[in-house]
Amino acid sequence: MPYPADKPSRAPSSEELRARIPGWGADLDPADRPSVPRERFDPRATGAWWDLPEQQPETYPRERSIEHARLTPVFGTTYPPRGVSGAIRRLAFRRYSEARAAHWLLLLAADRVDVVESSVRELTSGRVSNPVATGLRSEVTHGGPDPRTTARRVDHNHRWMDPIVTAGPLVAAGVGAVLVGRRLLRRP
Amino acid sequence: MRALVYRGPYRVEVREKDMPRIEHHNDAVVKVEMGAICGSDLHLYHGMMPDTRVGTTFGHEFIGTVHEVGPSVRNLKVGDRVMVPFNVFCGTCFFCARGLYSNCHNVNPNATAVGGMYGYSHTTGGYDGGQAEYVRVPFADAGPSLIPDWISDETAVLLTDALPTGYFGAQLADIVEGDTVVVLGAGPVGLFAARSAWLMGAGRVIVVDHLEHRLEKARTFAFAETYNFAEHDDIVVLLKRVTDHLGADRVIDAVGAEADGNLLMHVTSAKLKLQGGSPVALNWAIDAVRKGGTVSVVGAYGPMFSAVKFGDAMNKGLTLRMNQCPVKRQWPRLLEHLRAGYFDPTEIVTHRIPLEHLPEGYHIMSAKLDGCIKPLVTVGD
Numbered sequence: 001m002p003y004p005a006d007k008p009s010r011a012p013s014s015e016e017l018r019a020r021i022p023g024w025g026a027d028l029d030p031a032d033r034p035s036v037p038r039e040r041f042d043p044r045a046t047g048a049w050w051d052l053p054e055q056q057p058e059t060y061p062r063e064r065s066i067e068h069a070r071l072t073p074v075f076g077t078t079y080p081p082r083g084v085s086g087a088i089r090r091l092a093f094r095r096y097s098e099a100r101a102a103h104w105l106l107l108l109a110a111d112r113v114d115v116v117e118s119s120v121r122e123l124t125s126g127r128v129s130n131p132v133a134t135g136l137r138s139e140v141t142h143g144g145p146d147p148r149t150t151a152r153r154v155d156h157n158h159r160w161m162d163p164i165v166t167a168g169p170l171v172a173a174g175v176g177a178v179l180v181g182r183r184l185l186r187r188p
Numbered sequence: 189m190r191a192l193v194y195r196g197p198y199r200v201e202v203r204e205k206d207m208p209r210i211e212h213h214n215d216a217v218v219k220v221e222m223g224a225i226c227g228s229d230l231h232l233y234h235g236m237m238p239d240t241r242v243g244t245t246f247g248h249e250f251i252g253t254v255h256e257v258g259p260s261v262r263n264l265k266v267g268d269r270v271m272v273p274f275n276v277f278c279g280t281c282f283f284c285a286r287g288l289y290s291n292c293h294n295v296n297p298n299a300t301a302v303g304g305m306y307g308y309s310h311t312t313g314g315y316d317g318g319q320a321e322y323v324r325v326p327f328a329d330a331g332p333s334l335i336p337d338w339i340s341d342e343t344a345v346l347l348t349d350a351l352p353t354g355y356f357g358a359q360l361a362d363i364v365e366g367d368t369v370v371v372l373g374a375g376p377v378g379l380f381a382a383r384s385a386w387l388m389g390a391g392r393v394i395v396v397d398h399l400e401h402r403l404e405k406a407r408t409f410a411f412a413e414t415y416n417f418a419e420h421d422d423i424v425v426l427l428k429r430v431t432d433h434l435g436a437d438r439v440i441d442a443v444g445a446e447a448d449g450n451l452l453m454h455v456t457s458a459k460l461k462l463q464g465g466s467p468v469a470l471n472w473a474i475d476a477v478r479k480g481g482t483v484s485v486v487g488a489y490g491p492m493f494s495a496v497k498f499g500d501a502m503n504k505g506l507t508l509r510m511n512q513c514p515v516k517r518q519w520p521r522l523l524e525h526l527r528a529g530y531f532d533p534t535e536i537v538t539h540r541i542p543l544e545h546l547p548e549g550y551h552i553m554s555a556k557l558d559g560c561i562k563p564l565v566t567v568g569d
Contacts, residue, residue: 008432011366011391021386021411023530025365027521028389033359034521035514039286046289046516047263048279048330053294054260056212064297072297074212074278074304074326076314079241089239098301104492107238107311108461115196118242134199135551142548142558147401152418154398154448155556161459165235166198 063093085114116173191320192546194244197235208324213260216328223250223318223565227375228488239310248274248306249348250318263329270332273515274349276304279330290512346533352518354380357486360509361438365389370436372469374402376562378442382410401559427476435478443469444487464492471497485510539563
């Protein structure tokens, strides 16, 4: 049968839905919803009372996207770039815009380097955190019959990769350190 | 103070950390009383979000008491109990002045493509989050609001992200009376989007997931028809079949970056980080919606590219609408709906986890153990 002009109605009537579902149709008018229209000029809607916000003091050379004209008036100051990961991050910000894949790939690479660097820093400072993973105790306390095998779930087939993602950078760094160490020791 | 600290992919711990300070005249420091783990925190936990630095404290859903205020703060005073939107925003830049608080241009030097958020990597500004005893809250006169005395703390926490984001997702879908609305993903945002679709006059609401306990919640909380995509060879064909082969009028992607359902897409994005997010749900949305229909995206994706089926979207004449939710814009109407008693958002809360046990909480949420839908975080007494 050809497709007709009307939508075959499988939906209950509006009256039926209004009676069955609390609040049905409370926002029925598409023009009367909080984010409609999408842009509504009202610079005093939030409680902000300034025309231009003051500048937060820049206490270290704060990295920023080269797509910005200037440092924003407010910014987070947590974990300034440091070490090798910091150098990679500064390069990503100094050289590449957000439009370039290199910007994001360098930042992701820096994240992995940061994990290794911070682990080395902890080891040398005598403090060791759990090197593999955390929260695994909940497999016992909150696992019950393992829902990944008792229920039909599609995330079961890639769980085996999680330990590789978790420990991979650390194992790679360890192997690299051993190889470099052996080479140095063998030198006359 | 005690705070959750990121150590690397799948590794978080709770440890001592320096107290946050007033760094700008309009900052406040808030003593956190309750927070939550959001599905999008898992992207950080799994190491997917670029520039997530070791030591970062996650958490963008939290409420608490004002502990300290900067010299220019007028609207709040020490001791006030506040709920804090997940957006960090100034209120007066070009975008905020037009209501796009999630797209603020004055708070994130690290990127122009995304606004500011608490505890969500340096890509969103480098702010620490609220899975801690104390948190810095910039632009305290613009962001937080006093918690109305007639709502519970748990409801207030859900108002900082999950509920407004789901409600916003239903608005983005441009629902008109009688529409068939498909929601992909039955997590907290998907459940709230499905429940909100009825407020906007949907005629049918269909929810798709692969976690049976979440689909059960979609049936009881959101009155939805449900389908488990793991039980069907091709969920798009099924959705066509149940919509008389026209497709749904509106589809809401409430899944985002770690979508399952296609192993190649999941592995290249969630495991290998070669895509900004797994586009499985988005591609299903594009294929399952009817021609001329609307796809609303509130699932979170990273800044890298993803293999999205754009040709289908173009050829079908779709409207694609998306954004991070401007939370504060949703509050007045949502509070009206809550006061009217249309629904109780805390019905989706499954776990209440003390701050000290958050590493277990992250594992429970990540592996979806113990029927987990929405874990809240209790801080202090």
